[in-house]
Amino acid sequence: MAAGALGKAYDATWGRAFARFYDRALKATEENGLGEMRAALLAEARGRVIEIGAGTGVNVDLYGPGVEDLTLVEPDEHMAARLRERVGRGARVPRRLVEAPAEALPFADDTFDTAVATLVLCTVPDPAAAVTELARVLKPGGRLLFIEHVRSADAGSARWQDRFEKPWRFMADGCHCNRDTAATLGASAFRVERLEHGKLPKAIPIVRPLISGTAVLAS
Numbered sequence: 164m165a166a167g168a169l170g171k172a173y174d175a176t177w178g179r180a181f182a183r184f185y186d187r188a189l190k191a192t193e194e195n196g197l198g199e200m201r202a203a204l205l206a207e208a209r210g211r212v213i214e215i216g217a218g219t220g221v222n223v224d225l226y227g228p229g230v231e232d233l234t235l236v237e238p239d240e241h242m243a244a245r246l247r248e249r250v251g252r253g254a255r256v257p258r259r260l261v262e263a264p265a266e267a268l269p270f271a272d273d274t275f276d277t278a279v280a281t282l283v284l285c286t287v288p289d290p291a292a293a294v295t296e297l298a299r300v301l302k303p304g305g306r307l308l309f310i311e312h313v314r315s316a317d318a319g320s321a322r323w324q325d326r327f328e329k330p331w332r333f334m335a336d337g338c339h340c341n342r343d344t345a346a347t348l349g350a351s352a353f354r355v356e357r358l359e360h361g362k363l364p365k366a367i368p369i370v371r372p373l374i375s376g377t378a379v380l381a382s
């Protein structure tokens with residue numbers, strides 16, 4: 164998880180376990196639709212690509228032929244350790260792992276063509292700052308591809324998300340189940356080109372509402 168947000172002891176124990184069991188915990192979700200959604204979205208990635216909060220690297224082998232090189236950003240040491248193993252395995256394009264938070268990306272302005280965020284704007288401590296950073300490091304006309312679980316549009320369901328936000332955040336390593344990520348994107352320098360509403364397959368109700376799509380920077 165993001166260093167320090169819930170304390171070092173928590174991070175050393177639960178953070179490590181979370182990284183270790185992440186792929187297994189998501190297996191049914193991936194097999195029942197999320198994996199296909201990821202592949203369809205990532206086929207749109209082009210040129211120099213940055214992925215924030217890349218986790219264990221679930222996306223790394225799903226990128227299409229349009230990708231020139233892949234920069235995977237991940238601040239959590241436990242996730243990064245797992246990601247490093249995947250990054251090293253038989254890559255078709257150059258890939259590098261950079262341990263940094265999305266809110267402070269160590270790259271020059273206008274570096275990348277495509278940015279990717281999957282199930283990560285729920286967890287970064289400051290999602291608006293992360294999106295601002297993505298806009299900075301993307302070239303004019305660059306695109307953001309996203310899949311995020313979000314705050315429910317239904318007021319009753321959103322109230323349950325608010326009630327369970329704290330215990331869920333503790334269990335799910337910093338994940339906020341009630342974030343209005345579409346609003347964060349709408350208030351950013353990006354113009355949302357495509358926004359689809361769906362459901363995270365095989366997920367409990369508080370993390371079921373899902374958005375996916377693309378957003379573009381003015382060229």
Ligand SMILES: C[S@@+](CC[C@H](N)C(=O)[O-])C[C@H]1O[C@@H](n2cnc3c(N)ncnc32)[C@H](O)[C@@H]1O
Pocket residue numbers: 164165215216217218219220221236237238239242263264265266280281282283286287288289337338
């Ligand atoms: C739920 S996992 C998602 C992993 C992966 N993106 C996926 O699609 O499965 C959330 C990820 O966000 C990372 N994260 C937490 N704080 C972050 C930050 N400030 N900047 C970037 N990533 C962060 C976590 O370490 C974790 O790897």
